Amino acid sequence: MKRKVIALLLASTMVLSMTACGGSGGDSGSSSGSTASSEGGGSGDNTLTVWTWDPNFNVYAIEKAAEIYAQDHEGFKVEVTEVLSDDIETNLTTAASAGDYSTLPDIFLMQDNSFQKYVANYPDIFTDLTDSGVDFSQFAEAKVAYSVVDGKNYGVPFDNGAVIAAYRTDYLEQAGFTIDDFTDITWSDFMEKAKVVKEKTGQPILTSQAGSPDLIMEMLQSCGASLFNEDGSVNIVGNDALKECMEIYVQMVEDGTLVEVTDWDQYVASLNNGTVASSINGCWIMASITAQEDQSGKWAITNMPRLERQENATNYSNNGGSSWAISSNCDNPELAMDFLNATFAGSTELYDDLLTAGTGAIATWSPAKESDVYAEPSEFFGGDAVNSKILGFSEQTPSNVTGPFYYDARNAVGTALSAITQQGADMDSEIEKAQDTVEFNMGG
Amino acid sequence: MKGSGKKLSLERRHNLTGWVFLIPATALIAWMSFYPMIQAFILSLQTGLGINLKFGGLTNYTRILQDATFRQCLFNTIFYLIIQVPVMLILALILASMLNNKHLRFKGLFRTMIFLPCATSLVSYSMIFRSMFANDGLVNTLLRGIGMEPVMWFANAWTARAVIIIALIWRWTGYNMVFYLAGLQNIEYSVYEAAKIDGASPRQSFFKITVPLLKPTILLTAIMSTNGTLQLFDESMNLTNGGPGQATMTLSHYIYNMSFVQSPNFGYSAAMSIIVLIMVAVLAVIQMKVGDER
Numbered sequence: 001m002k003r004k005v006i007a008l009l010l011a012s013t014m015v016l017s018m019t020a021c022g023g024s025g026g027d028s029g030s031s032s033g034s035t036a037s038s039e040g041g042g043s044g045d046n047t048l049t050v051w052t053w054d055p056n057f058n059v060y061a062i063e064k065a066a067e068i069y070a071q072d073h074e075g076f077k078v079e080v081t082e083v084l085s086d087d088i089e090t091n092l093t094t095a096a097s098a099g100d101y102s103t104l105p106d107i108f109l110m111q112d113n114s115f116q117k118y119v120a121n122y123p124d125i126f127t128d129l130t131d132s133g134v135d136f137s138q139f140a141e142a143k144v145a146y147s148v149v150d151g152k153n154y155g156v157p158f159d160n161g162a163v164i165a166a167y168r169t170d171y172l173e174q175a176g177f178t179i180d181d182f183t184d185i186t187w188s189d190f191m192e193k194a195k196v197v198k199e200k201t202g203q204p205i206l207t208s209q210a211g212s213p214d215l216i217m218e219m220l221q222s223c224g225a226s227l228f229n230e231d232g233s234v235n236i237v238g239n240d241a242l243k244e245c246m247e248i249y250v251q252m253v254e255d256g257t258l259v260e261v262t263d264w265d266q267y268v269a270s271l272n273n274g275t276v277a278s279s280i281n282g283c284w285i286m287a288s289i290t291a292q293e294d295q296s297g298k299w300a301i302t303n304m305p306r307l308e309r310q311e312n313a314t315n316y317s318n319n320g321g322s323s324w325a326i327s328s329n330c331d332n333p334e335l336a337m338d339f340l341n342a343t344f345a346g347s348t349e350l351y352d353d354l355l356t357a358g359t360g361a362i363a364t365w366s367p368a369k370e371s372d373v374y375a376e377p378s379e380f381f382g383g384d385a386v387n388s389k390i391l392g393f394s395e396q397t398p399s400n401v402t403g404p405f406y407y408d409a410r411n412a413v414g415t416a417l418s419a420i421t422q423q424g425a426d427m428d429s430e431i432e433k434a435q436d437t438v439e440f441n442m443g444g
Numbered sequence: 445m446k447g448s449g450k451k452l453s454l455e456r457r458h459n460l461t462g463w464v465f466l467i468p469a470t471a472l473i474a475w476m477s478f479y480p481m482i483q484a485f486i487l488s489l490q491t492g493l494g495i496n497l498k499f500g501g502l503t504n505y506t507r508i509l510q511d512a513t514f515r516q517c518l519f520n521t522i523f524y525l526i527i528q529v530p531v532m533l534i535l536a537l538i539l540a541s542m543l544n545n546k547h548l549r550f551k552g553l554f555r556t557m558i559f560l561p562c563a564t565s566l567v568s569y570s571m572i573f574r575s576m577f578a579n580d581g582l583v584n585t586l587l588r589g590i591g592m593e594p595v596m597w598f599a600n601a602w603t604a605r606a607v608i609i610i611a612l613i614w615r616w617t618g619y620n621m622v623f624y625l626a627g628l629q630n631i632e633y634s635v636y637e638a639a640k641i642d643g644a645s646p647r648q649s650f651f652k653i654t655v656p657l658l659k660p661t662i663l664l665t666a667i668m669s670t671n672g673t674l675q676l677f678d679e680s681m682n683l684t685n686g687g688p689g690q691a692t693m694t695l696s697h698y699i700y701n702m703s704f705v706q707s708p709n710f711g712y713s714a715a716m717s718i719i720v721l722i723m724v725a726v727l728a729v730i731q732m733k734v735g736d737e738r
Contacts, residue, residue, distance in 0.1 A: 086704075093708060096495050117707055121494020210599060211687040262578045262598050263685075404493070408706040415689040422599045422688045437513060441706060 046075040048336055049105035051083040051091075057359050058109055058158065058322070064357075065343035065350050076339070078107075085111055085322075089118070096122035104329040106336050109158065112146035112321050113406050119149040120404035127326040129153045132337035134345045142221075142399035143364040147323045154325055156340045160362040161282040161321030162394035163218050165304045166289055169382060171277040175200040179300040179382075182278075184315055187219075187248050190305040194257035197277050205277045206252065207270040210260040211418040213410055214319060215280060219245040222317035223310035224398035227409035227438070232401075234409065234442065236435040244309050246417065246427060253421045260421065280304050282319035283390045287360045289380075296380045303393060316397040321364070355387060362387055364394050405442055412437040481721075488714035493707050504715035514716065516690050517698040520605065521674060524694070528609045529669045533662065536617045540624035541654050546633065555625065559618040566615075570682035573611045574598075601691035604684050608692055611679055616672070620665045627661035628654070663735035667728045674724050695720055 052058045066078040147155030175197040194205035225241035252258035270276045272292040303315035351368040354361040374388040412434035419425040491500030577597040584594035677696035686693030703713045
């Protein structure tokens with residue numbers, strides 16, 4: 001018995017000492033990691049590190065911007081690391097939770113809808129850009145609002161997410177309509193015409209990813225409404241705008257003019273296969289539409305329908321888009337600010353290049369509209385100058401409250417929507433459930 | 445006296461050698477596994493969003509009781525557990541005893557084919573199942589081919605859950621079968637031959653010989669499958685994305701959403717993880733008590 005006790009004691013002391021070694025080993029590991037990254041983070045006076053995700057889109061954009069900036073700033077360059085949007089957010093969360101910001105790059109791109117959440121929960125990640133010299137009034141107001149918290153600017157707007165309605169003109173023709181019949185219309189008008197299109201062509205007018213409230217969120221913003229009040233409290237029960245949007249959606253599903261598909265791939269496939277007559281989505285959907293080259297000339301773009309019961313209803317909304325942020329780990333924030341100010345907030349050359357290079361990144365920066373490149377007609381969309389048109393849309397988009405609980409509310413509405421359309425649940429009780437869910441999450 | 449003293453120290457030395465060999469692994473487990481678990485428990489006592497955390501005692505645990513989404517996800521997870529685990533284990537057992545037959549040809553080929561699903565990544569197989577069960581996917585095309593109505597698999601809560609269970613069975617049956625095959629190697633073939641001579645039917649020898657002798661292995665696979673199903677994440681995330689609504693969302697998926705999709709509430713997420721841990725532990729203890737007859 002005694003020797004067993006001794007053995008156990010010996011063993012446990014050894015385990016403890018080993019753990020201690022292990023612990024210190026871990027420490028040295030992480031510190032060497034951070035020196036490596038801080039070298040990356042601030043090497044030289046003229047190099048900025050950037051995290052962004054799409055080589056054909058935003059990586060190209062920031063590299064092009066650096067090239068333009070380097071023309072007057074000898075030796076300036078950016079080091080871009082491709083990090084997926086979700087991974088950027090996870091990395092930010094990890095860094096902030098650990099209280100070690102040294103792993104962050106100088107500049108990173110962030111989805112507009114995530115901005116409020118991150119600024120509220122991890123304020124120390126961001127650098128305040130209010131006095132950075134960037135003239136935010138030159139950007140579309142609704143776009144800038146995404147990255148403004150408590151009156152302070154935390155992001156420089158990048159790509160446009162203005163909502164467009166893209167129609168198959170050949171289908172409209174078969175039903176006896178032109179694109180003008182779908183411009184500046186109301187939803188009830190749209191729904192009636194959709195029935196005719198369905199009858200004549202056999203195709204639904206819209207497809208939607210089941211359970212995804214994208215369309216609802218677009219409709220809400222088109223009248224400046226949101227799932228939150230100005231003071232941040234949940235605004236789902238008794239929100240007439242939301243109810244009108246959901247009624248329209250549910251009615252269209254019943255009419256068979258809106259068909260729900262399983263996932264995003266099928267949504268894009270429905271556009272490319274011609275099994276749907278239109279798409280109402282952020283203007284970035286154009287890249288998916290134009291991918292089907294043999295449909296060139298069969299599409300036209302106009303604004304989305306507007307709600308009727310709402311006072312501030314417009315035909316314009318927003319879905320998606322992202323903005324540049326400067327991290328608190330940036331050793332030279334003046335350089336980073338000046339760089340963004342001179343390019344994304346000051347260079348028509350940059351935005352022109354982004355269009356001609358085929359990235360599909362449309363600006364939200366108004367002066368870009370003046371350039372000839374933006375006025376060039378697009379053959380794919382029936383010879384229309386779609387780029388300046390979309391930039392015009394974004395200027396008229398109402399801004400709405402997103403708030404840090406945007407995704408909580410969005411998920412709750414999506415759950416309610418699929419319960420109603422797919423399981424025939426009662427709308428009022430589902431709306432109440434959604435309100436409870438979001439309030440529960442906020443109560444944590 | 446002297447002799448026995450010497451013997452003791454030798455034994456002690458042996459003991460110590462054994463402990464020394466154990467130490468590296470033990471230390472690594474303590475550092476990489478137990479330490480984070482303790483940290484998670486401490487985190488579960490804190491409330492607040494993002495980094496704005498403060499001590500909240502058991503608030504998170506009482507919150508779980510009021511959470512309707514948690515109840516829904518718990519129901520989903522337990523539903524998968526009670527349907528999928530027995531079906532899968534019985535299938536695996538049947539397949540294993542069929543493939544253990546000495547007279548079967550191309551045994552290696554069959555074994556490999558049944559085990560192969562395990563070699564696919566969780567995400568990619570989920571995505572393949574999603575496209576197979578899509579509205580115009582392979583399964584509906586086949587249904588139409590034999591003159592049946594296509595099913596909107598992901599539009600209905602029960603069919604969506606069925607797809608997840610089918611996918612799980614496809615992915616994991618071969619994995620469990622390998623354990624049973626290994627267990628079957630330890631059963632003397634002469635036992636079966638003796639039973640055969642005594643006039644036992646294949647059915648009898650399966651229930652009277654195979655199952656009792658495989659009991660430890662069955663217990664092991666049951667605990668592992670229970671554990672795995674309670675922590676199910678990839679299928680819920682990639683195959684159905686929890687939909688329709690939250691009808692197929694698992695607890696781990698909800699915990700993930702709570703931490704990384706919605707406003708980050710790590711304290712609450714940690715508390716839910718601790719509940720999952722307790723459930724796994726309790727179920728494992730019950731299974732061991734039931735399965736262990738000593």
